[in-house]
Amino acid sequence: MTANEDVVTHPAIRADRTGMFALWGANGISALGSAMTNLAVPWFILQTTGSAARTGLVATAMTLGAVLSGVLSGPLIDRVGFKRFSVLTDVASALLVAAIPLLYAAGALPFWLILVLVFVITCMQGPGDAARYALMPGLARRAGTTIERANGVDRAVAKATLLVGPIVGGVLIAVFGPENVLYVDAVTFAASAVLVALFVHPRSHEEGAAAQALTGRSYRTDLLVGLKFVFSNSLLLSIVTVVAVANALDGALVTVVLPVYALDIWGSPTAFGALTSAIGGGALIGAAVFGAIGHRMPRRLVFLVAGAGGVVLLYGGLALRPPFALMLVLALLGAVVAGPIVPLIFSVVQTTTPAEVYGRVFGALQSLSASLAPIVIAIVGFTIEGAGLVPTIVALGVVYLVVTLGMLLNPALRRLDTDRTEPAADHGEPAAATASPGRTGPAA
Numbered sequence: 001m002t003a004n005e006d007v008v009t010h011p012a013i014r015a016d017r018t019g020m021f022a023l024w025g026a027n028g029i030s031a032l033g034s035a036m037t038n039l040a041v042p043w044f045i046l047q048t049t050g051s052a053a054r055t056g057l058v059a060t061a062m063t064l065g066a067v068l069s070g071v072l073s074g075p076l077i078d079r080v081g082f083k084r085f086s087v088l089t090d091v092a093s094a095l096l097v098a099a100i101p102l103l104y105a106a107g108a109l110p111f112w113l114i115l116v117l118v119f120v121i122t123c124m125q126g127p128g129d130a131a132r133y134a135l136m137p138g139l140a141r142r143a144g145t146t147i148e149r150a151n152g153v154d155r156a157v158a159k160a161t162l163l164v165g166p167i168v169g170g171v172l173i174a175v176f177g178p179e180n181v182l183y184v185d186a187v188t189f190a191a192s193a194v195l196v197a198l199f200v201h202p203r204s205h206e207e208g209a210a211a212q213a214l215t216g217r218s219y220r221t222d223l224l225v226g227l228k229f230v231f232s233n234s235l236l237l238s239i240v241t242v243v244a245v246a247n248a249l250d251g252a253l254v255t256v257v258l259p260v261y262a263l264d265i266w267g268s269p270t271a272f273g274a275l276t277s278a279i280g281g282g283a284l285i286g287a288a289v290f291g292a293i294g295h296r297m298p299r300r301l302v303f304l305v306a307g308a309g310g311v312v313l314l315y316g317g318l319a320l321r322p323p324f325a326l327m328l329v330l331a332l333l334g335a336v337v338a339g340p341i342v343p344l345i346f347s348v349v350q351t352t353t354p355a356e357v358y359g360r361v362f363g364a365l366q367s368l369s370a371s372l373a374p375i376v377i378a379i380v381g382f383t384i385e386g387a388g389l390v391p392t393i394v395a396l397g398v399v400y401l402v403v404t405l406g407m408l409l410n411p412a413l414r415r416l417d418t419d420r421t422e423p424a425a426d427h428g429e430p431a432a433a434t435a436s437p438g439r440t441g442p443a444a
Helices: 003-009 011-049 052-080 081-103 112-143 145-178 180-199 206-211 219-231 234-268 268-298 301-322 322-338 340-352 355-369 374-385 390-411 412-419
Strands: none
Touching: 003 219, 011 052, 011 081, 011 112, 011 145, 011 180, 011 268, 052 081, 052 112, 052 219, 052 234, 052 355, 052 374, 081 112, 081 180, 081 355, 112 145, 112 340, 145 180, 145 268, 145 340, 180 374, 219 234, 219 355, 234 268, 234 301, 234 340, 234 355, 234 374, 234 390, 234 412, 268 301, 268 322, 268 340, 301 322, 301 340, 301 390, 301 412, 340 355, 374 390
16 A cells, blocks of 8 residues: 555544534534524514614624623633533524524513523624634644635635525525524534534544643633733734724624615515625635635735725625615625635634634634624614614725725734744644644744
C-alpha cells in the first residue's frame, strides 16, 4: 500500500472527514432554526400588536441574551468541553423554542414572558455556536483542508439554509401562523444536537486541555482571560469594533426594518421571507467564493470592499423603494459582496487564538460583537415610528459606511495579510495535514 493510499483509507482520516461533514451539517441546521426564529417571532409580534416599538423590544431581548451569555459562558465552554456544550445548548434551545407555541395555545403567553423566553433562547444559541466554531480548527487539520476553506464551506452551508429557510418560513407563517412555525424550529435544534453527539469526535487535547488548565482557578479570573486576550490584540479589537456596529445595524435591519418594510410596502410575510432568502442566497455565494479562493485573496481588501459594497447595494436599494423584483436582485448582489466577511473573520480568530482559550475568547468576541445591538435595535423601532421608515434606513446606511471606510485609516488591519497563519498542527499528525513550511501556529 502506498503512502497516499494510506492517507485516503486510514480509519482516523475517514472519521475526521465524517466529523467535519457532521459539524457543517449541524451548523447549517442550527442556522436554519435561528433563521426561522428570527422570521416567526418578529412577525408574530407585529401581527398580534401592530407595534414596531414592541417588535424592537423583542429583538432587543434576543440580542441582549447574546451579549451577556457570550462572556459569561466562555469558561463554561472551556470547562464542559466544546462538543458537550454544543449538544446541551441545542437541546435546551429545542425545548425553549417549543415552549412558545405551547404556551400560546394554552393562552398563557403574555408579552413579558415572550421577552423572557427569547432572551433565554438567545443565551443558549450564541454559546452553542461558539462551541462548534471552536471545534473547527482541529477537524479541518485532520481532514487535510485549510481553515479558510473549512470556514468558507461552513458558512456556505449555513447561508444555504438561510436561502431556503425564510421562503419556507414565510409560506408556513402565511398558511399556519407564526406560532406554529416555531415547532419546526425546535426540531432543527434537536437535529443539530444529534449530529454533533453521534458523529463529531474531537481528540482529547482539543477539549480536555482547557478543562485541565482551569482546575483550581476562580470563575472571575477565567471570565477576564478572553476579554484581556481581545483587548491586547489590536487586530482582533479593530475587527470586533467594526463587527459590533455591523451586527447592531444589520440586527435592526433584519428584526425591525425588514418586517415593517414588508408589511407597509408589500403587505405580505411571504415578501419578507423572499427578501431575507435573497440575502441568504447572496451570502451563500459570497461565502462559497471565499471558501474556494479565500486563502489566495488579500484579506484587508476583501474586508473593506465587502463591508462598503454590501451596504451601498442593500441599504441604498431599500431607501429607493424599488419594485419588489429589483429589490430582490439588489439584496442578492449586496449579500454576495458582503458574503466573505464572516468566514474571513472566523479564519482570523481561529488562527490567532490558542486552543485552550477558544471558549473564553469566542465568548468575549461574541459578547463584544453584540454589545451595541440591544440599544440600537430598541432605538430603531422607536425611530421608525417617529421619523419614518426610509429616513431610518438612510441613517443606518450612512453610519455603516462611515465606520467601515474609516477602517482604511486603521494600521491594525494591515495585519490581516501580514499575520496569515495556519492553526498549530496536532502532535503526530500526518505531514499532509500540518501547517505549511515557514508558517507558525498561535502561541500555546
